[in-house]
Amino acid sequence: MKLTTNDIEKLRTALAAAKVISSDVAVIGDGKILGVNAQKDAAIMSELQLSIPVEAKIGIGRLQELDKRLALFGESLEAELKQNDRGDVISITLMSGRSKMQFRCTSLNMLEKKYPKQNEDTPVVIVTLLKNEISQVSRAAKTLGAETIVIKVASSGAVHIECVDSNNDQFVINPEKQAEFVDEADTVVFVYNADRLTSLLDAGSKDYDEMALVIGEYGSLTGIIKGHSLIIMPQATGE
Numbered sequence: 072m073k074l075t076t077n078d079i080e081k082l083r084t085a086l087a088a089a090k091v092i093s094s095d096v097a098v099i100g101d102g103k104i105l106g107v108n109a110q111k112d113a114a115i116m117s118e119l120q121l122s123i124p125v126e127a128k129i130g131i132g133r134l135q136e137l138d139k140r141l142a143l144f145g146e147s148l149e150a151e152l153k154q155n156d157r158g159d160v161i162s163i164t165l166m167s168g169r170s171k172m173q174f175r176c177t178s179l180n181m182l183e184k185k186y187p188k189q190n191e192d193t194p195v196v197i198v199t200l201l202k203n204e205i206s207q208v209s210r211a212a213k214t215l216g217a218e219t220i221v222i223k224v225a226s227s228g229a230v231h232i233e234c235v236d237s238n239n240d241q242f243v244i245n246p247e248k249q250a251e252f253v254d255e256a257d258t259v260v261f262v263y264n265a266d267r268l269t270s271l272l273d274a275g276s277k278d279y280d281e282m283a284l285v286i287g288e289y290g291s292l293t294g295i296i297k298g299h300s301l302i303i304m305p306q307a308t309g310e
Contacts, residue, residue, distance in 0.1 A: 072151070073150065073151050073152065074122070074123065074149075074152065078150075081119060081120070081121060082099075082141070083138075083141055084297050084298065085099075085104050085117070085119050086134060086137065086138040087138070088296045088297040088298075088299035088301060089134055090134075090135065091270050091271060092113035092114070092115065092270065092271070092301050092303070093108045093270075094106040094107060094108045094113070094115055095109060095135055096134065097115065097186065098128060098129065098130050098182055098186055099119055099121070099131070101125050101128075102118055102119065102120050103116070103117065103118055104116075104117055104118075104119040104299070105188065106134065107185065107186045107187055112264060112303065112304045113267050113302065113303045113304065114186070114187050114190075114301070115299055115301055116187060116190055116300055116302060117298075123152065127158050127159070127160060128158075128159050128160065128179055129152070129159075129160040129163075129176055130159065130160075130176050130179045131176060131177060132176075132181065137174050141165065143165075144170065148165060148166070148167050149165070150163055150164065150166070151163070151164045152164075159178075159179055161175070162174065162175050162176055163176065190287070190293070192288055192290070192291040193253075193287055193288045194253050194285050194286070194287050194288075194293075195252065195253055195254065195257070195259065195286060195287060195288050196253065196285075196286050197250060197251045197252075197253070197283050197284070197286075198230050198246070198283070198286060199282070200246055202276055202279070202280050205273075205275060205282055206276055208220070208234075208244060209272045209273055211242040211244075212265045212269050214242075215234055215235065215236035215240065216236055216237065217234035217235060217265045218265055219234065219262050219263060220234045220262070220263050220265050220268050220269075221260065221262050222259075222261055222284075222292075223258075223260045224258065224259040226256045226257055226258050228250045228256065229245065229249065230248075230250050231244075231245055232244050232246065234265060248281075261286065261290040261305040262305055263292060263305055263306060268303060271294050271301060271303060274296045278296070283295070289305070290304065290305030291303070291304055292305070
């Protein structure tokens with residue numbers, strides 16, 4: 072069973088998106104890619120329609136390694152999948168011209184409890200940042216060496232984003248666009264890991280003039296990068 076040129080391009084794009092959240096574990100199958108980072112505070116849960124049968128699953132326990140091996144070859148890359156008796160892919164052979172390299176997949180049994188199956192957090196509000204706002208939030212957090220970024224949304228729709236340094240010096244921005252509530256308007260306050268959120272924002276600023284961040288009832292924050300849904304979980308505040 073082989074991947075088409077279009078499949079390989081889709082796979083490369085999905086891996087590039089997963090790299091944004093430092094995901095190193097993923098499962099591809101049933102028309103989706105599902106993966107999580109080592110800290111389990113960020114995930115990729117997105118559609119990935121390949122030409123292979125949907126029931127054929129690919130377990131990736133070294134996602135960054137697969138990304139590196141795909142990058143080693145040029146555009147004339149071919150990929151052949153070897154399956155076991157259950158139909159799961161156990162290895163991927165990458166070929167280009169006279170060159171060949173193998174990537175061993177990870178048993179799905181080993182990954183079963185390591186990746187999320189779906190995001191059950193109901194969306195409540197959408198925060199939209201313009202390109203210059205994205206850049207400013209990211210640069211401010213890095214300049215201050217902030218560990219966290221706080222996003223507040225008032226019931227009026229006004230958005231307030233802030234972060235502080237070790238001396239409690241504060242950066243604050245009130246984005247131009249009002250937030251959009253999915254249902255009833257209510258005050259929302261969540262805290263996110265600064266490194267994780269700035270990685271998402273930096274990636275978004277490369278492709279979009281504005282970026283929509285969908286925040287769920289329990290604080291999950293979803294952004295679209297390279298056509299794939301990346302999810303960042305909020306930090307526990309003890310409140």
